[in-house]
Amino acid sequence: MGAREDVLVVRRDLLFGGSEWTGFRATGLDELLARVRANYRFRPRSEVEEDPSYQQIIPYIVFRHGDHYLLTRRLRASTEKRLRQLYSLGVGGANEEMRPLPVVADEASVYGYAAENRHMARAFLRGEKPMLTFEDGVEVVQILMAAYMSAQKGQTLEFPPAGLDAFVPDVAKGVWKP
Numbered sequence: 001m002g003a004r005e006d007v008l009v010v011r012r013d014l015l016f017g018g019s020e021w022t023g024f025r026a027t028g029l030d031e032l033l034a035r036v037r038a039n040y041r042f043r044p045r046s047e048v049e050e051d052p053s054y055q056q057i058i059p060y061i062v063f064r065h066g067d068h069y070l071l072t073r074r075l076r077a078s079t080e081k082r083l084r085q086l087y088s089l090g091v092g093g094a095n096e097e098m099r100p101l102p103v104v105a106d107e108a109s110v111y112g113y114a115a116e117n118r119h120m121a122r123a124f125l126r127g128e129k130p131m132l133t134f135e136d137g138v139e140v141v142q143i144l145m146a147a148y149m150s151a152q153k154g155q156t157l158e159f160p161p162a163g164l165d166a167f168v169p170d171v172a173k174g175v176w177k178p
């Protein structure tokens with residue numbers, strides 16, 4: 001038997017209150033987030049994955065720079081078999097609690113690090129600019145740190161938020177309390 005995997009869920013009636021929607025939503029998010037905070041639970045994935053009375057809460061970020069968007073392609077070896085070789089606009093995934101932490105046999109390949117390193121080495125050897133540069137990496141870190149800052153403050157922030165360069169997330173300080 002595998003490890004128990006818990007996912008973040010909210011009962012649909014408590015979350016939506018009869019006003020469900022499909023697609024992207026850009027308004028009324030503060031009320032929706034308040035409902036999530038007040039009613040969330042971690043439940044075993046096996047119990048809620050196919051249960052229509054629960055909504056899985058899956059954080060997702062779309063990265064945009066001017067008129068360019070981050071588009072990623074899932075690896076052939078992705079742990080999520082149904083998503084292998086598919087494209088994603090942005091970054092995100094299920095908010096899971098794993099007990100115990102799973103062992104990944106070839107983590108560097110499964111998570112794409114080996115392919116990323118191979119690409120960077122080939123670009124360097126060919127004298128080409130890689131698909132992602134150091135500056136891109138800095139920008140991604142800034143975006144992630146702004147997301148931590150936004151979560152800690154419990155509010156939407158303009159990017160880049162004031163004080164970002166000196167910001168250290170509570171989780172990095174070891175004082176984060178969910």
